[in-house]
């Protein structure tokens with residue numbers, strides 16, 4: 253199957269209600285463009301894993317449709333899944349086998365994989381994820397990050413058009429997170445579309461070109477990361493030894509939501525305000541300004557603005 257699709261994943265009204273009545277995913281319309289690194293963002297329990305399981309045909313939707321690489325799921329699973337690499341809920345590894353032998357096992361389980369070229373494929377995948385030197389170690393001696401990389405290597409034994417990664421950095425230390433993120437960027441640079449779920453906003457900002465935000469089973473927004481962050485207003489931040497006077501002047505000039513903490517005053521400027529004039533007004537009123545700037549809106553600001561909720565941004 254080598255048809256060209258510009259939408260690698262497309263869902264319409266995709267819904268999952270579990271047996272117990274729990275509505276885990278509610279009428280999801282998701283569009284993942286080809287070539288994107290697409291972040292599927294939401295707090296724990298927001299329905300990310302359930303969505304991924306439906307996309308991969310592991311569970312049936314209650315309603316709606318999912319199209320993967322232009323083909324309907326789960327009906328076309330047999331044709332589509334060989335082109336999709338997936339890493340969900342940690343790779344299934346045999347601890348007593350070496351990293352290399354784990355990959356040999358994965359490769360041997362693929363009926364379309366030619367046994368004569370198996371060694372070369374496994375060596376290539378190990379190289380790809382930086383595990384060549386550790387390939388002869390038993391998997392149980394691997395760190396969590398190495399296990400994740402081995403799982404990715406398994407997903408990369410054959411060329412893939414789409415990689416689906418469910419919380420790929422969950423539980424990793426900062427170094428492990430950096431390694432996985434670097435790998436995701438490399439894979440994307442080679443043209444593979446990557447769909448990754450995460451509850452970490454900064455992770456999405458660091459590696460993704462596009463994102464969708466979920467809460468409680470519902471999609472709140474989707475688009476490029478730049479668009480999502482641009483949807484929020486920027487905040488003005490003033491550092492001054494005269495915070496009381498600064499608050500008064502800014503309010504007079506129409507700045508709203510003014511907050512003073514120690515020597516830092518922040519607020520939301522009116523849409524048509526000229527920052528230079530606000531600064532001049534402060535100075536003109538005798539406020540000593542040590543620093544003045546507009547803060548870049550982050551995806552976190554966008555999330556809070558969209559949902560009115562805070563977000564767990566801890567690594």
Ligand SMILES: Nc1ncnc2c1ncn2[C@@H]1O[C@H](COP(=O)(O)OP(=O)(O)OP(=O)(O)O)[C@@H](O)[C@H]1O
Pocket residue numbers: 270271272274275276294295296297298299300301302303451
């Ligand atoms: N097999 C199941 N049976 C019943 N309810 C389920 C089942 N799996 C998940 N749920 C419920 O569906 C909702 C969405 O869960 P899901 O695992 O898809 O969220 P998530 O965003 O992936 O969160 P996490 O990151 O914690 O896995 C949750 O309320 C969860 O308790």
